[in-house]
Amino acid sequence: MRPLLSGLVNGFAEIWGHKLRSLLTISCVMLGVASLVVTTGFMEGFFDNWETSLQEQGGIEKISSLAQGVKERQAPFAAVSPGLTPADALALAALAPQIAVISPEIEASRPKLSRGARTYDRRRGARVQGVTNAIFEINRFEVASGRMFSDLDMHDHADVIIIGTRVRDALFAPGEEALGALIDVNDRPFRVIGVLRNYERFWGTYNTLDSKNEVAFVPLTTMAAKIQRSDRLSFLNMKAADVTRLRETVDTASNVLAQTHRGIIDFDVRTSEEQLASYASTKAGFVIGGGAIAGISLLVSGIGIMNLMLASINERVREIGIRKAIGATPLDIFSQFVAEAVTLSLLGGLVGVALAVVAIQGLAAVIPPGSAPVLAPSAFVVGFVFSVTSGVLAGIYPAAKAAKLDPIEALRYE
Amino acid sequence: MALGDEVLRMERVGKRYPMGDTVVDALVDASFVLSEGEAVAILGPSGSGKSTLMHLLGFLDSPSSGEILFEGRPVAALTERQRARVRAEKIGFVFQAFNLLPRLTVRANVALPLAYLGHPPPDAEARVDRALALVGMSNRAHHKPGELSGGQRQRVAIARALVNEPRILLADEPTGNLDTKTAAAILELFQELNRQGRTIVVVTHSPEIAGHFRRQLHVLDGRVAEKGAAS
Ligand SMILES: Nc1ncnc2c1ncn2[C@@H]1O[C@H](COP(=O)(O)OP(=O)(O)OP(=O)(O)O)[C@@H](O)[C@H]1O
Ligand SMILES: [Mg+2]
Numbered sequence: 222m223r224p225l226l227s228g229l230v231n232g233f234a235e236i237w238g239h240k241l242r243s244l245l246t247i248s249c250v251m252l253g254v255a256s257l258v259v260t261t262g263f264m265e266g267f268f269d270n271w272e273t274s275l276q277e278q279g280g281i282e283k284i285s286s287l288a289q290g291v292k293e294r295q296a297p298f299a300a301v302s303p304g305l306t307p308a309d310a311l312a313l314a315a316l317a318p319q320i321a322v323i324s325p326e327i328e329a330s331r332p333k334l335s336r337g338a339r340t341y342d343r344r345r346g347a348r349v350q351g352v353t354n355a356i357f358e359i360n361r362f363e364v365a366s367g368r369m370f371s372d373l374d375m376h377d378h379a380d381v382i383i384i385g386t387r388v389r390d391a392l393f394a395p396g397e398e399a400l401g402a403l404i405d406v407n408d409r410p411f412r413v414i415g416v417l418r419n420y421e422r423f424w425g426t427y428n429t430l431d432s433k434n435e436v437a438f439v440p441l442t443t444m445a446a447k448i449q450r451s452d453r454l455s456f457l458n459m460k461a462a463d464v465t466r467l468r469e470t471v472d473t474a475s476n477v478l479a480q481t482h483r484g485i486i487d488f489d490v491r492t493s494e495e496q497l498a499s500y501a502s503t504k505a506g507f508v509i510g511g512g513a514i515a516g517i518s519l520l521v522s523g524i525g526i527m528n529l530m531l532a533s534i535n536e537r538v539r540e541i542g543i544r545k546a547i548g549a550t551p552l553d554i555f556s557q558f559v560a561e562a563v564t565l566s567l568l569g570g571l572v573g574v575a576l577a578v579v580a581i582q583g584l585a586a587v588i589p590p591g592s593a594p595v596l597a598p599s600a601f602v603v604g605f606v607f608s609v610t611s612g613v614l615a616g617i618y619p620a621a622k623a624a625k626l627d628p629i630e631a632l633r634y635e
Numbered sequence: 636m637a638l639g640d641e642v643l644r645m646e647r648v649g650k651r652y653p654m655g656d657t658v659v660d661a662l663v664d665a666s667f668v669l670s671e672g673e674a675v676a677i678l679g680p681s682g683s684g685k686s687t688l689m690h691l692l693g694f695l696d697s698p699s700s701g702e703i704l705f706e707g708r709p710v711a712a713l714t715e716r717q718r719a720r721v722r723a724e725k726i727g728f729v730f731q732a733f734n735l736l737p738r739l740t741v742r743a744n745v746a747l748p749l750a751y752l753g754h755p756p757p758d759a760e761a762r763v764d765r766a767l768a769l770v771g772m773s774n775r776a777h778h779k780p781g782e783l784s785g786g787q788r789q790r791v792a793i794a795r796a797l798v799n800e801p802r803i804l805l806a807d808e809p810t811g812n813l814d815t816k817t818a819a820a821i822l823e824l825f826q827e828l829n830r831q832g833r834t835i836v837v838v839t840h841s842p843e844i845a846g847h848f849r850r851q852l853h854v855l856d857g858r859v860a861e862k863g864a865a866s
Contacts, residue, residue, distance in 0.1 A: 238738055543734045546695055547795065548723020548751035550716045629696040632734065 232564030235533065242529060243565065249525035250569025250611065251576060253518030254604040258577035259584075260514060261603055262594030264507055269595065271500060273422050274429045277361055281497050284320075284459040284471055286478065286490040295485055302485035305454040307441065309481050313459065316477045319470040321462040324355035327444045328455040329406070334437060336392040336404040347388050349406055349437045350455075351444020359458045362433070367400050367415030370440050374414075378443045382406065383415035387434040407448060411439060457488075467492055519607060522569065523615040526562050530619035534558065541623050542631025551624035558623050562616025563609060570608025574601055641707065642803060642834055643669040643692060648701035650687050650857075661687040664701070665859040667852065669836070671802075674829040676845035677838045678862075679854035685838045686731055688854060689807045692836060693728045694718045723751040727796030729806035731838070733788045735780040735795070742767070742776040745794045752799065766794040769824060785812040793821065803834045810844065822847060 236243040291299045310325040332349035334341035341347050354369050356362060364383060374381050382404065384392075389399045403410045420430035428434075445452040461470040475490045482488065534541070541554055549557075581594050650662040661684045669675065669692075679685050690696040691703060694710055703710045705721065713721070722728075727748075735744045746763045749755055756762060767773045770790035780788055789812050796804060804825070810818035822844060829835045837848070845851050851862045 234738065539734070540736055543736060544747070544751075545719065546693070546722065546728055546730070546734070547748045548719055548799075550719040550751070552716065553719075553751055629690055632695070632730070632732075 232561035235561055236565060236568070239529075239533070242532070246522075246525045246529045246565055247569040247572065250522040250566045250608055251573040253522040253611070254570045254573025254608055255576040255580065257515050257518060257607055258574055258600040258604045259580050259594055260511055261600040262577070262581050262597060264511060265597040265599070266595045268504055268507075270422060270429060271503075275493070275496060275500060277420065277422075277430055277433060278493065278496075279360055279458070279460075281493055282461045282464045282467070283359060284461060284467070284474060284490060284492050286457045286459070286474065286488050287455065288453070288487060289489040291485055291487045295487075299485060299487060302482040302487050304482070305457055305478075305488055306452050307445075307454065309454070309457055309478055312481045313457075313474060313477050317470070317473045319462055319466060319473055320459045322355050322358050322460040324353060324359045324456075324458040324460075325441060325454050326356065326456040326458065327351040327441060327449055327451075327453070329444065329448050332437075332448070333407050334388060334392065334404065335408070336402070339392050341388060341391045347385075347391075347435045347437060348432075349439065349444075349448070351441040351449065352438045353441050356438065356458075359460050360433075362436075362438075363418040364415040365418040367413070369415060370438075374440045375442050378446045379440060380409065380411045380443060380447070381414045381440065382411035383417065383438040384413060385417045385434040385436040386419040387431070388437050389416055406437070406439065409447065467494070515603075515607065519611050519614075522566065522608075523611040526565055526612060526615035527619060529565065530558060530562050530616060531622075533561070534619050534623045537623075538626065538631045541626050542628045542633075545626070545628035546632060554626075555620045555624040558620035559613060559616040562620070563612035566608040566612030566615070570604055573608070574604040577604065640671045641668055642671050642673075642705070644704040644707075645691075645859075646702045646704070648691060648698045648703060650684070650691065650696070651699040660857050662691070662698075662859075663857040665857075666701075667859060667861065669803075669834060671834055672829070672832050673850060674826070674835045674848045675837070675850045675852060676848035677836065677852045677854060678840070678842065678845050681840075683854045684857040685854050686807055687857075688859065689728075689805050689836070689838060692803075693726055693805050694722060695728075719751070720753065723748060723799065724753070725802045727799060727801035727804045729789075729792050729796045729804070729809045731807040731811070733780075733792040735788060735791060737780050740777050740779060741772060741783070741791050744780065744791060745798050748795060748799045762798055762800075766798040769797060770794045770821070786814070786817060789813060790817075790821070793824075797828070801833070803836070804828065805836050807838045808840070809837060810839065810841075818844070 286305065288305050307325050310323045313320055313323050327350065329349040329351070332347070334347055334349065350356070353375065357364070357369060367383065369383070370381070373379065384399065384404070392404055393399050393402070399413050399416055402413050404413060405411070417434070417436070420433040421428055422430045439448070459470075459474060461467050463470070471490050471492060478488050478490065479486065544554060577600065578596065581596050584594055645665050645667050648662060648665045649660065652659040652661055665688065677685050677688065687696070691698055694705075697711065710718065736747070739747070742763060745766055746759065749759045749762065764773065767776055770793050772787065772790050772794060775783060775787065780791065783791065789809060793806070793809055796806065806825070809825075810821055813821060825835055825837060826847065837844075839845055853860045853862050
């Protein structure tokens, strides 16, 4: 501790003794650290967003099946299959214990949402879906006010509806109570029994989660009987009980569906693995790219520091000789110069982090929330580790060179 | 270690510098023993090998031939680290060329050896003050060496050699730049230190100064000879 402390004090004195030269070196480290911290901040912001939106779509345990055209060789028999129906959901519930939650969904085609003179802009296309309460768990919806569907709603094909905030905002005046009011789906009145939470996650000015606000849910039975007049499911979403056995769960679900569809493969069962894989590979790419940038800046600032240290040692051969003559061990000399290098890089690192904080806050003020870089604690750790590492690595060689000097040769040095 | 015990022993020590085709024998077959509590003056003309001898005594240089023993142990067998420790704890060296660190203040220069002790003494500050007072440089403690006269620098160099209270004090012409009065004061200081039991080796050109020392070694063309072990 003692040689380190006196080394730091000495380091400051040396830095002060060569202000311009030290300043240039410190700038190298500073820019390296600052760019690293800001880049890390951007990456954190970007991946945070992406990850949240992946999560909000149901996470990796979600399995979706949906209707798809049959292969050519099965085409003549396609009519044999009843298609994706609520019966499939019952069959899966009975035969596939690996599936924890099953959500059959029927989507209304070109629904018209209105309330008196107010209509929901059809070009924006709100999704009106017939669902069971399973939708809330599988697609991560939350009823903010009001209630979910009751068994009675399901049984009675009740004309009740749960709406997203965009739908509410379009059909109701600000502050107007939506709960208990009537709104029309294809001119048929439904009573609003619930309003969903508002979902927000900005990527620039774009709310990546806005589609979760543009929905309206009615009971599955009501949708089949009164709106769509067909019990063909649009989606049959499932949640695996054990994510680690996702493959097996998908196979089981496919087998059950093949049974109920009488061998006609007019459905597709998929997971979000692909999306996840692309998330993972993109992230890996960014980490590698970021790592390369970090490595290059590390190298550049390391070279700067090493250059300064070598120049400084050449100028101070005599000093090294004197120190050795009055009792400094090679280790004392070594730690003195490593401490000087670390002092330099640490100063650069501190200034760099400070610069990065200012830059990130400046960018956050200009760039809309979401795409702006975030001040992640990891960025500070990265900046600190970065500067100390470059200081130590760049200091080792010059310091070892200094420690090896022969005292008498050093003293004779003019 | 009692007074009179052997501290340093030179056995047929030689130092040879290669100079292109020829060689310079700066020291030839030097053999003598330095005992605890001795005061030795080394005399000799310029270029005779006095500084070379002093560097060898202080482990700063290693001999080309022969052997040096410190407290009975061959110095060559010590690691560089061990040699540095002995230098820090037991030897004070005053260089012919002062060798102060120009960027440090007088005070920091004098305090420097304390940093290289295995365990820095708790009374470090007081020791620095005492050493500065001994050489009469207390009032210049915060100056840089560049702001001092040659004689003043020499006194600071002496203070630095004394701050660790070394058993052996090696001084290469410590009074070379001083007026007779100051030189006499420094000499008196050395003798006082010697009376306290320290071993002192001083290089000087002046036979008069050398006369104050009980033992004198003469160096001529690299050969060391004992002169009158009198008084
Ligand atoms: N590194 C070296 N390379 C070659 N020759 C050297 C070296 N160091 C000393 N010498 C030679 O060794 C001899 C003794 O030198 P040394 O410095 O010991 O003399 P000195 O007695 O201290 O002289 P002075 O009284 O002038 O200080 C000289 O001839 C010198 O040229
Ligand atoms: Mg000399």
